[in-house]
Amino acid sequence: MSRSVSVLLPIVPTRAEQAAPFAAFVQWRGARALWQGQALLNEQHQIMAQLSGLGMRVPFGLGVSLMPLRHPVQAAIEARTLAAASGHPVTAGFGPGARVFQRMALGAPYASPLTACREYLTVVRTLLDGREIDQSGEYFSYTGSLPASPAPPVEVGLGVLRPGMARLAGEVADVAITWLTPPSYVRDVIVPALTEGARAADRPVPRVVSVVAMAAATGSRVPKEAVAAGSSGHFAMPHYQDMLERAGVGVVPEDPVATADALIAARGALTGSTDDIRAGITAYHEAGADEVVVNGAGVALTEGPRAVLRDLEPLFDGNGW
Template sequence: MRFSLALPTGVVRPEQAVPFALLTQRTAAHRFWQGQGMVLDSHHLTVWLAGLGIRVPSGFGVSLMPLRAPYQAAVEARSVALSTGRSVVACFGPGGPAGQRGFQGRSYAGQLDACREYVHIVRGLLAHGETRLSGAEFATSARLAGLPAPDVSVGLGVLRARMAKLAGEVADVAVTWLGSASYLDGTLLPALREGAARRVRTGTDAGTGTGVDTHASPRPPRVTAYVPVALSGPGRAAAELAQAACGAHLQAPHYRDALRRSGIALEGDGGADDARKLVDGGVFLYGTVEEIHARLDEYRAIGVDEVVLHTSGVALTKGPRAAVDDLERVLEAAPDPAVR
């Protein structure tokens, strides 16, 4: 299992991302991940870092589909690969219906169908330089200029079993968030395997009418688990850190439903009591370096390919320097020498 790290908060100046990108480079952490940039665009920021000489494998997830057409998504992902000379993982998600209406004036008629079509277009362009699709949400007949570039993998953000099954059918990577190791093991990973089996069994990109899916792979998608972590210490409280990291998500219906399915019943509006349940339920990892790694080993044991250490709770309450320190200590103690 590989360890990566995430830029823990949105930044307003590109210099603020430098310590985290340098940490990726210096510790040989596998990949530098960013979420959806709402102030500075994540792709632009990665290219800016490359201009400084900080060229590391990058991951984007989960990028919101309503904010970019699939053709543009393919161009941006390959642009980063060309600029950095390193591999890229580009993962997408539809967001909630309210966000879809706010961004594009309407929600998708079918959430899963929209994701299926979007990934099919992006993967076709990146893998073969062209794609043709006439779907319910997206219709594209286009080419990318043929240029050699580092590998770009395409993925889906996964919260619940239906999206996991779809990712198994159409994606290279499945990215999870707010999922304990037990929830992944009992719900998401079986659904991914079911989807992958269907792709192999049918040889079709079901639901798009495109016939044989020439982008298909016989193995389930790689699994990347975003895991919020914080080291314990003086002046730190687990519930406060968990609320800072996850409180906004705890108010969204689709996140609340996913947590309920994992056995974590939220009763409030995302406050400290709900946040504490994330700690108790193994979603937010808090403790000593040894205790953190003991919980991370649970992800290793079930076959997760990559864990992304997410220190947003520390960054928001104690500052970015403290978040860098936490990441450095956790990475230095990683059992795999490749990430030291």
């Protein structure tokens, strides 16, 4: 697949109509797909299926759904159902979530997140391939298959921040999904680890999808404040802090604006003019990201979703990337 640019739904809608302007943007302006991350306010598959029912049938990306919330058999069924409803391929990304969330949902965190992810993705991929599985795992087990049903293909993705998870993605995933990872880190850490894992498993290297915060410099906006508004929750999580420190981004836990400023300096957020943002996207592509998902959540939180659409408009010329 050629290098592409997609759009993250920057709000958590309660009705599909609230997401419709972004689905329409993807449909008509040449973005590859509309992505949504995990939310607890809504169920993301249902919002996307509702958009398809409204006639806004576009490729969808789910990045990432949290494994503790659904069994991998249900995950496979939901992803295939969404592909059938939309008539387009779906990228279904999964991840274990933060240890604190694992404890909230499961009573205790995974002793080995890598083992949990391996078992989970193996079930999902095998079932989507139409094959029988007989897995008795430490965390996820299933014996059986899914009834055959026509649908566009589903890519199975894994959220990756650090080398161990990237190597695992190389072994078992179709797509590696990064979030807040600067392009230098994608190039120097993520891609080599993916390649190592893929070679060990004698399989193709997965696609790389990088979700990147965006806040154009416009009007009185202070981009670092918008980036901080959309990313402060991630900045507070230990696994994100560890990745950012490895990437040379100084994390200031008590000051998300300072952390956002350091992330921008590392080119890990898209700010500035339209040309600056285009150059930032190109830097990710050159670092090895096949797809860049622009994330205007901070702008949506501080100025509303229409401001995000205004930021997106000049990035797309109708012919795609």
